[in-house]
Amino acid sequence: MLQRITAILTAILLIVLLSVGFAAAEGYYLRGDADADGEVSVLDAVVVRRRLAQMEVAVIDERAADVDGNGLSVFDATLIQKALAYLPDPHHVGEKIVIPAPTAAPKPTGGSSEDLPPMPGG
Ligand SMILES: [Ca+2]
Ligand SMILES: [Ca+2]
DSSP states (O other): OHHHHHHHHHHHHHHHHHHHHHHHHHTEEETTOTTOSSSOOHHHHHHHHHHHTTOOOSOOOHHHHOTTSSOOOHHHHHHHHHHHTTOOOTTOTTOEEEOOOOOOOOOOOOOOGGGSOOOTTO
16 A cells, blocks of 8 residues: 555656656746746745845746736736735736747848849849
8 A cells, every 4th residue: 555655656746847847848937936936926026026126036037027028127026916915916927928939040131132033124
């Protein structure tokens, strides 16, 4: 019985660890997760306020920290705290935001005359 429980717990642990790894590979963040630890907590609001006060922060993901998408401000910290207090959350703090994969860079134009459209009357 103990072996069975141990096996189940090991499997759960592996699934959790793998999903964390895949999450990083997929490229996403949680709105409001300013310290990028994978969850939104009051520490994220603290990180935002420390950054705004120009105090040292170990990690800050400014995309995630900018909850309302208008640049980092003290209002972002307030929005995180309001969401944690289950107050109305129009910005969906904690929502998973997928980072779009970088698109291929456009081909540089060679600048040769062959790339130009034909001149009218030419
Ligand atoms: Ca966090
Ligand atoms: Ca903002």
